[in-house]
Amino acid sequence: MSTMTHSERPGAVTFKAAPFTLVGDALAVGQSAPDFNLVTNDLAAKTTADYRGKTVVLMTVPSLDTPVCDTQARRFNQEAAGLGANVQVLCVSLDLPFAQKRWCGAAGVEQVETLSDYKDGAFGPAYGLFIKELALLARAVLVLDPEGKITYCQVVKEVTEEPDYDAALQAARAAS
Secondary structure (H helix, E strand, O other): OOOOOOOEEEEEEEEOOEEEEEEOOOOOOOOEOOOOEEEOOOOOEEEHHHHOOOEEEEEEOOOOOOHHHHHHHHHHHHHHHHHOOOEEEEEEEOOOHHHHHHHHHHHOOOOEEEEEOOOOOOHHHHOOOEEOOOOEEOOEEEEEOOOOEEEEEEEOOEOOOOOOHHHHHHHHHHHO
16 A cells, blocks of 8 residues: 555445445545556556546456456446447456456456556555555545546445446446
8 A cells, every 4th residue: 555644434334244444534525536557457547637538437346356346347347338339437455466367357348448557556545445454445436537527436335245237337428
């Protein structure tokens, strides 16, 4: 994780009903999404600027190698084609890029771009989604308009539960 100091929000999420702390300030609809620098499956850098001009469905998961995360990414992969060419679906985790690539191949996921925050760990705290006690990202879905403003934000309170797909997809269609 980044060495910068960040605020902490004890009990912001639960994992199997146990309270956990999120590091970083909560994001809100209407604010600009923080810049990020993440890594693709082939170890290339991707930044916020790479997605300007597109509506972005930005989902975060603790690990693609878990059943709920797998289900979530597959569902967004199925829905992505119906969102149009101007919508990019991203899935961010702390999984290594090699694990993400293996998972995408095994799952047949081609419409969702997986990105890793393994390198500097700055994404999680910048987005207020780093679970301190587990050193994983919380489950969340954000929709960013083509200018990078947040138009939808759901941090799933119980990390083992799925997000509200319909609300996120409706927000993505409205933003594009």
